[in-house]
Amino acid sequence: MFDSPKIEPPVSAQEIGASVIDGQQGAFRQTVQAKIRGGVSKIELAGGYEQGGRPAGSSSYGREAREELREIARQNEVTFTSVHSPTHVGNLSGFNPQARKFNDEQRHESLEEIRRNIQFAAEVARGGAVVVHTGEFPRVMEEQPWSQNGYKFLGYSEEPGRSARFMVDDRTGQVFETVRKNQIVYEPDWYTAKEFYDDRFKQTKDDRWKWTGKDREGRTINPTDLIDLDGRWIDEQDADRLIERVPKMDDKGQMQTAPRDWDYFEEKAKIWDKKYPREDGRSWRPEEMWIRTMKYQEIGQSRGIANYYSHGVEDAVKQREKIKEALKFYEKLEASIPEDEKWKIMKQQRYSEFLPPETKEPSKWLKESLRETERRIRHAHDGASSAMARANQAVDDLRHIVPIAEYGKKRTFLSYAEAGIEAMHQSNRVIDGKKIDPIFVAPENIFPEMGYGSHPEEIMELVQQSREKMVELLTKPKVDSLHWKTDKEGKLIKEDNPYYNPDFANNPEKAREIAEQHIKATFDTQHVGMWKKHFQPLFLENEHRWETPEETEKRFNGWYKEQVQKLADNNIVGHVHLVDAIDSGHGHLPAGQGVFPVVDAVERFRKAGVKSIISEGHGEEHMEMGRQQTATWRAFGSYIGSGMYGSFSGRPTRWPDVEKSYFHYKAGPAYFVFGAYAPSNEWKLWSEVPLE
Known part of the structure; x- marks a missing residue:
């Protein structure tokens, strides 16, 4: 007898649904009915791509088609538990990896697709989850907080030494690579x-220059602060004063340069955290220190060029005036002298x-000299003004170049907050005379390498911060411009909030309750298992050896369960994709056919009140039709009914009790004959008379 896991009560067959994809094996009408015949009572409707010219997805279903699905x-x-948005919606931040840019139009189109799926969920599923894949923007695994707390993850083996850091121009959304950790600047x-x-x-030997911790103006300064020639402190954030820094010179009178590695910028970021703490509490990043160093050099070079061109311009302007006066004098003089006498005032050059x-x-x-002087003045003006413009542009750029996570998270949280508000509005609808169940937008943890949102702690932050943003939108009459309008300093201006609701403004706790109801995560049990390939073994100091693969796998499964419990305890998850895998690749095996603790994960989520569970374990359907469900039922020891069928003890019947049986009688093992003992596959009459 199958040794089912100790889940009390066991997951019943009715609790585990299945997904159908529009377009792959027909329209929803066909695929839904096929799953129903296979014994499924809960179904996820997944939008797909067009197949053979046939439209697919929510927009291809009109009023009558939607009514037919409800019927x-x-x-x-059966219940439609969820609607899965098409996979081409890869994020809600608007990040386009091909263009290496956050695209406003892409964010808008993705959000509109989610709104259409929310409406589809209201009119067909009458509530439930609207699943969206995450993968919001790239990030370096090994430097994330969740990779520093005893569990180490690496995106790839060279990541600690060669990983790139990305910054974003918040005016355009353009992403650019700043520096790799192994670069020296x-x-x-x-x-x-x-x-x-x-x-x-x-x-x-002047005592006034003795180091006392104060500058010449009595200001308390740090030993590593910058200083001008008069011994006064220089504010490193004031680009106008950076030109007053004092360079070190070598014995030949040349300016010295210093190599800066990643450790230098990490240390400088820590210094700036103390020297220039930010109002929002964010820490300075090493890549920000790097970009400031490069921009400061650009500013210094441009201003140096401007000063070079400006040098002598005032004297040239004075010279021009003197030339003009002399020209006026000689023109009068030459006009008064006869032609045969002009040789006396002629000048040679x-x-x-x-x-x-x-x-x-x-x-x-004098006219030639005047033209040359004016040409030099114009040249100096053009060179100086252009150089100063480049310097000022670089100063302005520094206010707008931000780490990719800072920019990307704002856009992601805003998008999910707006989608959550749409889910709230659609949940108030009455369909077929009945108020529908609550709809919630459900970001799904996607593959680890797809970026932010794929790690369990990232999906938790995404959900929590999106809820907070939704509360802000519901309760604040004015918010940072949703149209991304800025003032002259590049800061978002405050604008009237189109989502403001006075009822929630007076009851923010109600707004928070609503946000938790309409923004919940989808937890994919297999996608979390893919983190195994990034999970790093430990060096056991006491035993002077590295972990064995078996020990690492055991520790990984412990981490897996910890993450599940953390998500369950914080009310993050509302929907589960139940899938297993035999390794850390992307698989779609039924639960129990792989190596990950997916059964344990479902148990934890069920105890936390999660009821929406969908099996996506269709990877073995080629072996046996319906295995997506039957293998899953076996893994859970699922109840399928009362004791009359398959058991005469009166206890509820489990699927392992009756699988492959006939009226309580289990099928015996299969026997196969191989080699020379096997009968020939060539069929003949007993008389061996040829048929012809």
Whole structure:
């Protein structure tokens, strides 16, 4: 007899649903009825792609088709538990990996697709989950908080030394790679405060240059702060003062440069956390320090060019005025002198010792000098103004270049909050004379390499912060511009909030309750198992050895269960995709046919009140039709009815009791004959008379 897991009470066959995909094996009408005949009572409707020119997805079903699906469910006493959005909706941040850009139009189109699926869920499923794949933006696994707390994850083996860091221009959404951890960058070696004071004291023996921890104006400063030639503190965030930094010079009078590695920028970020703490509590990132270093060099170079061009411009302007006065004088003089006397005031100019001198009237020489002076002034003006414009542009860029996570999370949380509000509105509808069940938008943890939202702790943050954003939208009359309008400093302006609801403004706890009802995660049991390929073995210090693969697998399964329990305890999950896998690749095996603790995960979620469970274990349907459900029922020891069928003890009947049996009698083992003992496959009459 099958040794079923100790789940009290066991998961019944009716509790485990199945998914059908529109377009792959026909329209929902055909695929739904096929699942019903296979004994399924809960079904997820998954939007697909067009097949052979036939439209697919929620938009291809009109009013009558939607009514027909509701009638199929009613007549067969089945429930549509969820609607799965098409997989081409890969995120709600708008991130386009091909263009390496956050695209506003893509975010809008994805959100509109989710709204259409929410409406479809209202009109066909009469409530339930609307599943959306995450994968919001790229991030480096090994530096995430969840990879620092005893469980180490690596995206790939070279990640600690060669991983790239991404920044975003929040004006355009353009993503660019800033630096890789193994890169070395050079910058001028500037004097720090203590170095400068110590050097000056050594040179002058003047007690005023003794290091006391204060600058020449009495301001308390740190030893690593920057300083100007007068010993005054320089604010590193003030780009106008950076030009006053003091460079170190070598014995040849050349400016020294210093190599900067990733450790330097990590340490500088920690210093800035103390020196320039942010109002929102966010820490400075090493990549921000890197981009500031590069931009400061750009600013310094541009301003240096501007100063170079500006040098002597004032003198040139004064010279121009003098030339103009002299020209006026000589023009009058030349007009008053007879032609045969002008030779007396002629001036010679020699361009080269190898060329004869040229003789001209003074006014002509002055006109040429005036043109040359004006040309130099225009050249200096153009060069200086262009260089200053580049410097000022770089200063402005610094206000808009932000880490990818900071930018991407804002857009993701806003999108899910807006989708949650749409789910709230659709949940108030009355269909066929009855108020529908609550609809919730359900972000699903996708493959680890797809980016933010795939790790269990990321999906928890996504859900929690999206709920908070939804509460803000429901309760605040003015919010940061949803149209991304900014002031002159690049900060989002406050605008009237189109989602504001006075009823919730007076009752924020009710708004929070509503947000929790309409934003819940979908937990895919197999996608979490894919983290196994990124899970790093431990070095056991006491035993001076690395973990064995078996020990690592055991520890991974412990981590898996911890994550499930954390999600369950925090009321994050509302829907489960029940799938197993034999390894860390992407598989779709029925529960119990793989190596992951998926049965344990479902038990934990059931105890937390999660009732929407869908089997996506269709990977062995080629072996045996219906195995997606039957193998899953066996793994759970599922009840299928009362004791009359398959058991005469009066206790409820479980699927393992009757699988492959005939009126209580279990089929015996199969026997096969191989090799020379096997009968020939060539069929003949007993008389061996040929048929022809």
